[in-house]
Amino acid sequence: MxxxxxxxxxxxxxxxxxxxxxxxxxxxxxxxxxTAAPGASKAFxxxxxxxxxxxxxxxxxxxxxxxxxxxxxxxxxAAQMAVGVRKALGADWGLAxxxxxxxxxxxxxxxxxxxIAVSGPFGPGSGSAGGGKVEAxxxxxxxxxxxxxxxxxxxxxxxxxxxSEHTGNERTQDTEQNxxx
Numbered sequence: 001m002x003x004x005x006x007x008x009x010x011x012x013x014x015x016x017x018x019x020x021x022x023x024x025x026x027x028x029x030x031x032x033x034x035t036a037a038p039g040a041s042k043a044f045x046x047x048x049x050x051x052x053x054x055x056x057x058x059x060x061x062x063x064x065x066x067x068x069x070x071x072x073x074x075x076x077x078a079a080q081m082a083v084g085v086r087k088a089l090g091a092d093w094g095l096a097x098x099x100x101x102x103x104x105x106x107x108x109x110x111x112x113x114x115x116i117a118v119s120g121p122f123g124p125g126s127g128s129a130g131g132g133k134v135e136a137x138x139x140x141x142x143x144x145x146x147x148x149x150x151x152x153x154x155x156x157x158x159x160x161x162x163x164s165e166h167t168g169n170e171r172t173q174d175t176e177q178n179x180x181x
Contacts, residue, residue: 004155005033011162012043017092017121019158021047022060022085024072024098025114029151045091050081056098060084071107072098075134078115082132086119093161094119095154099137101146112139112146116154118161133157 012019021030031047034040048059053072056062061084062077070077078096086094099114100106119132137153139146 002033002152002155004152004159006037008155008159008162009034009037009040009043011159012093013039015162018043018045018090019093019095020045020085020089020091022081022094022096023047023049024051024056024081024096025101026097026147026150026154027051029147030095030097030154033151033155045089048085048088056081056084060088071109073100073107073109073113073115074098075115075117075136078117079119079132079134082117082119092121093158094132095158097150097154099139099146099150101143101150103143112141113137114139114146114150114153116150116157118154118158120161120165133161 019034023030028047028049034044050056050059053067056072056077057064057067060081062080066074066076078098081096081098082094085096096117097114100109100111102111105111114137115134116137117132117134135157137150139149141149
């Protein structure tokens with residue numbers, strides 16, 4: 001288990017918020033990483049592994065026309081997967097991974113092309129377009145390395161969102177407990 005996953009679970013628990021995950025190329029690795037963290041049951045709702053393209057539409061509500069025209073390895077698909085799993089599983093936050101782990105290209109995209117997304121309860125002024133964020137990754141390595149780096153990256157993206165959304169009250173308390181230093 002990574003310290004990032006533990007930090008994600010801790011922050012979600014402190015905030016009383018929940019997480020759901022939609023995975024394609026990572027095949028359950030994100031969910032496994034999150035549930036390895038102690039206390040994950042307080043924050044983790046569940047996951048959908050939509051490996052087959054049609055399941056992205058059927059289970060997660062990804063636009064069928066988008067999938068037909070652009071394929072599953074697409075930033076809009078990742079964004080819609082994150083929104084879809086959040087709605088489907090009733091979570092405050094949704095994460096998604098879609099991409100090409102190899103060894104062959106997919107949907108005209110080269111190996112190492114990955115899109116990760118987060119959807120959450122973003123407030124006004126958060127700088128997020130449409131209530132979510134998507135990042136494009138160009139990863140090197142073999143299939144296993146690409147998948148693990150995708151897991152690391154999507155958890156880091158969520159941690160960044162959770163930390164930036166955090167009110168700062170916790171940091172103030174830490175300062176007071178440490179004698180103001």
